[in-house]
Amino acid sequence: MPDRAIGRALPRDASxxxxxxxxxxxxxxxxxxxxxxxxxxxxxxxxxxxxHTDAAAALPGVAAVLTARDLAAVCRPWRTVSKGFPGLVxxxxxxxxxxxxxxxxxxxxxxxAASRAIAEDAAEAIDAAWEELPAVTDVQAALAPGAPPVxxxxxxxxxxxxxxxxxxxxxxxxxxxxxxEERLVFTRHTGVPLEPRGALALWEKxxxxxxxxxxHQMPHQMRLHLAEQLGLPVNRxxxxxxxxxxxxxxxMHVYQDEMAVAAASRLLxxxxxxxxxxxxxxLADIHAREHVVTAxxxxxxxxxxxxxxxxxxxxxxxxxxxxxxxxxxxxSLLRTLGAPYRFAHARARIDSVLQNKVPTGxxxxxxxxxxxxxxxxxxxKAAAARGEDALAFRARNLLRAEEMPLVxxxxxxxxxxxxxxxxxxxxxxxxxxxxxxxxxxxxAAGRLLGLGLAVTxxxxxxxxxxxxxxxxxxxxxxxxxxxLEPTGEVSAQASITEIGQGITQGLAQVLAxxxxxxxxxxxxxxxxxxxxxHGGGAWASRGAAIGGEAAWGxxxxxxxxxxxxxGALLQAEPGTLDISDGAIxxxxxxxxxxxxxxxxxxxxxxxxxxRGVTPSLSAxxxxxxxxxxxxxxxxxxxxxxxLDGGSGLVRVLRYWMVGDCGRVxxxxxxxxxxxxxxxxxxxxxxxxxxxxxxDSGQFLSGTLADYLLPMATDIPDITLGHVETPYPRSxxxxxxxxxxxxxxxxxxxxxxxxxxxxxxxxxxxTELPIQPVAVLRALGRLA
Amino acid sequence: MLPPDEPxxxxxxxxxxxxxxxxxxxxxxxxxxxRADLGLTGSHVGCAHGVCGACHVRLDGAVVRGCLVLxxxxxxxxxxxxxxxxxxxxxxxxxxxxxxxxxxCGFCTPGMILQAAExxxxxxxxxxxxxxxxxxxxxxxxxxxxxxxxxxxxAARALRGPAATA
Numbered sequence: 001m002p003d004r005a006i007g008r009a010l011p012r013d014a015s016x017x018x019x020x021x022x023x024x025x026x027x028x029x030x031x032x033x034x035x036x037x038x039x040x041x042x043x044x045x046x047x048x049x050x051x052h053t054d055a056a057a058a059l060p061g062v063a064a065v066l067t068a069r070d071l072a073a074v075c076r077p078w079r080t081v082s083k084g085f086p087g088l089v090x091x092x093x094x095x096x097x098x099x100x101x102x103x104x105x106x107x108x109x110x111x112x113a114a115s116r117a118i119a120e121d122a123a124e125a126i127d128a129a130w131e132e133l134p135a136v137t138d139v140q141a142a143l144a145p146g147a148p149p150v151x152x153x154x155x156x157x158x159x160x161x162x163x164x165x166x167x168x169x170x171x172x173x174x175x176x177x178x179x180x181e182e183r184l185v186f187t188r189h190t191g192v193p194l195e196p197r198g199a200l201a202l203w204e205k206x207x208x209x210x211x212x213x214x215x216h217q218m219p220h221q222m223r224l225h226l227a228e229q230l231g232l233p234v235n236r237x238x239x240x241x242x243x244x245x246x247x248x249x250x251x252m253h254v255y256q257d258e259m260a261v262a263a264a265s266r267l268l269x270x271x272x273x274x275x276x277x278x279x280x281x282x283l284a285d286i287h288a289r290e291h292v293v294t295a296x297x298x299x300x301x302x303x304x305x306x307x308x309x310x311x312x313x314x315x316x317x318x319x320x321x322x323x324x325x326x327x328x329x330x331x332s333l334l335r336t337l338g339a340p341y342r343f344a345h346a347r348a349r350i351d352s353v354l355q356n357k358v359p360t361g362x363x364x365x366x367x368x369x370x371x372x373x374x375x376x377x378x379x380x381k382a383a384a385a386r387g388e389d390a391l392a393f394r395a396r397n398l399l400r401a402e403e404m405p406l407v408x409x410x411x412x413x414x415x416x417x418x419x420x421x422x423x424x425x426x427x428x429x430x431x432x433x434x435x436x437x438x439x440x441x442x443x444a445a446g447r448l449l450g451l452g453l454a455v456t457x458x459x460x461x462x463x464x465x466x467x468x469x470x471x472x473x474x475x476x477x478x479x480x481x482x483x484l485e486p487t488g489e490v491s492a493q494a495s496i497t498e499i500g501q502g503i504t505q506g507l508a509q510v511l512a513x514x515x516x517x518x519x520x521x522x523x524x525x526x527x528x529x530x531x532x533x534h535g536g537g538a539w540a541s542r543g544a545a546i547g548g549e550a551a552w553g554x555x556x557x558x559x560x561x562x563x564x565x566x567g568a569l570l571q572a573e574p575g576t577l578d579i580s581d582g583a584i585x586x587x588x589x590x591x592x593x594x595x596x597x598x599x600x601x602x603x604x605x606x607x608x609x610x611r612g613v614t615p616s617l618s619a620x621x622x623x624x625x626x627x628x629x630x631x632x633x634x635x636x637x638x639x640x641x642x643l644d645g646g647s648g649l650v651r652v653l654r655y656w657m658v659g660d661c662g663r664v665x666x667x668x669x670x671x672x673x674x675x676x677x678x679x680x681x682x683x684x685x686x687x688x689x690x691x692x693x694x695d696s697g698q699f700l701s702g703t704l705a706d707y708l709l710p711m712a713t714d715i716p717d718i719t720l721g722h723v724e725t726p727y728p729r730s731x732x733x734x735x736x737x738x739x740x741x742x743x744x745x746x747x748x749x750x751x752x753x754x755x756x757x758x759x760x761x762x763x764x765x766t767e768l769p770i771q772p773v774a775v776l777r778a779l780g781r782l783a
Numbered sequence: 784m785l786p787p788d789e790p791x792x793x794x795x796x797x798x799x800x801x802x803x804x805x806x807x808x809x810x811x812x813x814x815x816x817x818r819a820d821l822g823l824t825g826s827h828v829g830c831a832h833g834v835c836g837a838c839h840v841r842l843d844g845a846v847v848r849g850c851l852v853l854x855x856x857x858x859x860x861x862x863x864x865x866x867x868x869x870x871x872x873x874x875x876x877x878x879x880x881x882x883x884x885x886x887x888c889g890f891c892t893p894g895m896i897l898q899a900a901e902x903x904x905x906x907x908x909x910x911x912x913x914x915x916x917x918x919x920x921x922x923x924x925x926x927x928x929x930x931x932x933x934x935x936x937x938a939a940r941a942l943r944g945p946a947a948t949a
Contacts, residue, residue, distance in 0.1 A: 018889030712923075
């Protein structure tokens, strides 16, 4: 195929607009007559309250002050229910808390005013009487006997739990030559997309239709939720997600504040806008990955892994996030635990616990970074106990491609993974002998250097069985509609959404090859439910793996339609014709007409077509993957770190990753996803934490001065390598790349820091993020 | 529409090369005023407390955080935003950011480009470390920074001319 577009490092079309300052994010839009919203949020983790709003409502510039009862008239409550988590305890939610707030930051009243500043003034002027209730924020304290209930009437704070047993773990651990154990603590963090969440709602009087702009990853899903909660026919709700300034999983849930904006617009029949400020984002965006994991690994005398025994305590917050349920993260953790390796026996217990905190939810890579960190830490301990090289230990225990497909003891479906190829490539990329010599020389000179490795498996591109089987209406099938313009270009609408990852560029390249036009002639748009077809949006690294298949199918269908039309015109069998570089070729490969000529003829001079030939300029393809419930990708990560023995600070000097995401649609996009994901993981390992005061339960990480994000000086150059094993049961073969970097980076950093500590004769760090004080304590330089 | 008791400031300044007169609430920040009243939405509000750098604008020639300057302080000043920033550095940076995928969502990009242009005016051949230092007040949550550093390096090479790109 000439000028194949798939696989080429083509710059994104949208970048030109964004570098010129032409981005159109949520807050760049306005509606005439709009009201600005601000929320009064609970200042306490658990409290009863009464509100007197008259004084606030009387302030100049204030249009309305709304409470739970006002919005209840136009918005139904919702509750998280999933067959995947039977018995889940998660109370009802409504846009505003009614008389009792169960987490600090929960919205309790909403002010609509002429400006955001006035709305904030009025929110402060609401006369609120707070009666503080006993609260529990610590995940372990929440489960302790006698712990205060997160919601009145609960007998305990355990929201859900499960146990898993596979093989004979008791016998395996009893017979093991070596058992290593670790308890790892993972502190909550959050996604911090640079563009905050927000909503701009426009209620159409008379007809009763809602148009709402959201900064969101899944406009079609939100359309359904808005229609259900507001009691509207779904075809009277339009959700528009224009440029989205990062999502990372933060913008894929139903939030009380966004629902309140829609409800207020309906109630007041006015346009309403609200954009979270950063304090609100830190307080009320979902948090993620609060776990205490105790895990054991059994190893036989020859160094073969026998089995895992794991207990996971997960913090959910005050409810399980709607609609997917926060508990998904614990299951994701479990599925990735030990996933690269061969083991026959498994035991696990999960307890997912309610707390008086903002809900946790699915955030980039979901539970995989924790599953990976636990596994890779145990492997380092086991190799050290055996006195052998941890890389050799891994190579022995990694599953070989020919052992798959298989479903492991934690229920993970593994197929098409090439760990040894990735490991070899990583070894070469790192120039391991030279690197080890460099580390040895540095250590001899007194430097605290450490090298850490991690092997990842990530489950991507969930198919319909996952949420469909749980009875949760999350679309895992996606659609592309491709249209030939009468000027020869191809335009397409995709249900996959663009959140900065560049997937519309990737899909354009797939369509270009599928139809037979140059990539520059294709434009793909997404995000507006009035134009885009149904589908799932952006989550689970699915854009290329699922959207790519939909784009291929739509492109091939359009091509077939165009060849039918051309065949009728040229009196040739369509099967003997081809489309290449925007032209119809005959059997001899001679260009006979351009697609522009064909398009004009089909649209404007239909009378020239033979009788009975009614070709369409558009083709739709709805892709549904059968068979594999999820795809799996794999990778190898390595980090070189240096500890500062005086301050305890950890500096990442170099980072390597080899990934296999299947077919690479565009290396610029994939490399960007890998590197961005790694930076996310480095932040998770070293910097980012949502902290709460142990006594008062007060949130302590409300600003970016308190919640540390990785800066340009915190992230090193990242060297990447690729192994490309296309997913064989698809046309394009992509598996997903958006979260792989995040899966492995925390583990690689944890292992690197502990390698440096061990070389210095120190103890180990077992809590993420790794704080400087923990490093100093491990070095014995701080009590 | 603001209520009658909202204190206002009269502002006369030059924005992107044109004389502008306007009024802003005394407490309104420069970036909010530029975005809401002048329609210059290229500068973004990422944190509104002076950490993230998405709101960068040029005020009397210096790159400043638009969220830490009040609109009233721009009275009599010269303001330039990403929409008009068209010097050779910005032009080279725009091309290089596109070519090297130095952006993903693009929310931080206008601030990055203004900050990087200031660096290149000062230092035409910065090391990767110097680039990282100069951009350490501009957060990017998407790229992991590597591609941004690549882009700034490439822009610097392009500005130094063909001899430097060899």
